[in-house]
Amino acid sequence: MGGGVLVDVVVLAPAVLASRRETTTMGKNERRRLAASATPWGGIGDDKLEPAQRMVAESHRSIYAFRHEKFEGDADFFNGYARDACPRCGSQDIAKRGFDSRGVQRYFSSGCRHGFTPQTGTIFEDRKLPLPAWTDYLLQVFSYDSFASMAREARRSDTTRPYWNAKLFSVLEGIQDDAVLSGRVWVDETYWPVSAKEAVRRPDGKLPRGLSVNQMCIGVGVDGDGRSIYIHEGFGKTSKAKTRLAFGGRIERGSELVHDMEGAHDAIVSDLGLKRERHNSKLLKGMPDDQNPLAPVNRMCFLLKRFLGSHSGFKRSNIQGYLDVFYVIANPPGNEMEKAALVLDRAMRCPKTLRFREFYNVKPHVSR
Template sequence: MKKTKYFASRRETPWDSTLRDNVQEFIRNEYLDDYYEKHPALSESNEANLLNAFVPVCCPNCGSLKFTRKGFTSNGIQRYCCKDCGKRFNILTGTLLDNHKISISEWIEFCLNLFRHDSFSSTSANNKNSTTTTAYWTKKLFLLLEDYTEGIVLTGNVYIDETYYNEAASNRTVRNGKELRGISKNKYCIAMGFDGEKVYAFLEGMAKPTRERTRDAFKNHIARGSHLIHDREKSHKVLVEELELSEERYNAREIEKLPDKKNPLAPINRQCFMLKDFLNAHPGFNRKDLQGYLNIFCFMQNPPHDKLKKVEMLLRAIVYSQKTLKYRDAWK
């Protein structure tokens, strides 16, 4: 029988159930004061004022537009009652924050830490919560942003390239006792695009790109008639042909040693570097979630660039998106 892994509460200290001297009492009290400041009771936070400023669009249970106010929850959040189905709900019913136990202020800190490329362990330590909580919230962002890149269309001068990310060590292909080297089936191929303002990233598959995969990755994300700036990857030719693009092509080997100021592909190289830095902050992640991380990365890199405005966008999207993810379903 598989043993359940136990994660100690961030609230615990070594002196919770023992006699304490003055030094231990001081350290414990300071630690717990900081903990409770980061974990206020929902009834003691300003969440009610925030959430009561939102008005439901419809009943989340049946979609009816006929509903009326019906008191408040124990945390002061406005409750509604549907006139058609008779069910009660509040602004968070059926959303990713439905029945949340941790304050929204802590969720905001989680987002800001993620935008800074902090690791799960660092983020959970800063927020004084479990690493599984951080992973769970990340999966919620995957769901919220699952369609984010679909609306990205690059225009004007468009830089494109491919970058590669290693398969997890436990899943790598081995032949004759050795792992495949180079751009092989042990590397994920990620299509990257950048027009000076917007970033687009898409998981093409494994190993080198093909004409078909390149077409599928970019055909709806580069405006017809744009100017393509790229290396001499053969699969890019299909984009020039089908989207009627003008182009600049550079030999990657000839320019790779140039300083960034002189490298004509520096803008897209920079985005590839930032993506690797973001992914490497979470090296043990399940590669099935790779596109989810790419969606988050694009959201991070694209306008608006102020991190607090990004948090605002996410919060508004959560309130008005009928998406939910139960904890037990996140690990299936």
């Protein structure tokens, strides 16, 4: 094998592996970049490799195949969601009509006289990447430690990442509508600046001070059972109306509210008949967490900000999307595989198509 040194490790989680996929070999003072699917032993038969080299090559190829090639489980997954109505016209007058080339169940709708499959009307209708790759993306999104690195490394092409995020946001839209906090409930507001590009300036060109229109107000609620919610209330300071919209439907009547001196909270206290425990957060500054009565909500605000900070410069129109992702991360189930399964299931049960063209506003070709 001469002096070529392999600078890669294979016994790592797929997420880590992916970031190392751009393996380089060093030899003759040159750095050579390999194609994603290649190994440094391209021309050599597997039988001539050392056992360790063969192990690395085989693992690398199997992971590459897993990420990029058709996956036989696709059809089983889609067929697991039998349809009882047409996703286009809503007609229940439908009949099964065999299978497509990949083994996915086909249906025919007598309502609109069109065929469809369980994929129709879901984010998977226009498939740019195989299902396992999207699943792998979800696993990365929901494993807490990897966000920051994930946001920094543009590991997939620049156009793919925002598109996949947009798909995820559309699947998660409304996921916090059913959340209900109960028992002892902590609430607070936290603020996050809009990106410099989107900031509104005063006539003299300077940024307004304080809790201006350039601050996104986020309502955060936590309860004693480890549930928490994250709702974009709008821009600038909170108000009674904003507090009602954020928390009104998401706290059980008669719960016990633990909060700071924010007067806007009075709205939900009276609406929902809450018992209340108020604290002056200024007097609690510097108090250790185990003595600070507002610690549960402070902690989630801190973690949320760390999360938002790892995705710098996002468009303000996407804030609720990021909050929904954080909601999934912060709430049960705890394991990222269970979270990914929950989101895949939601994608099939709450169909929302997001086509590549619509996302990028590309004019369709006139052919067809």
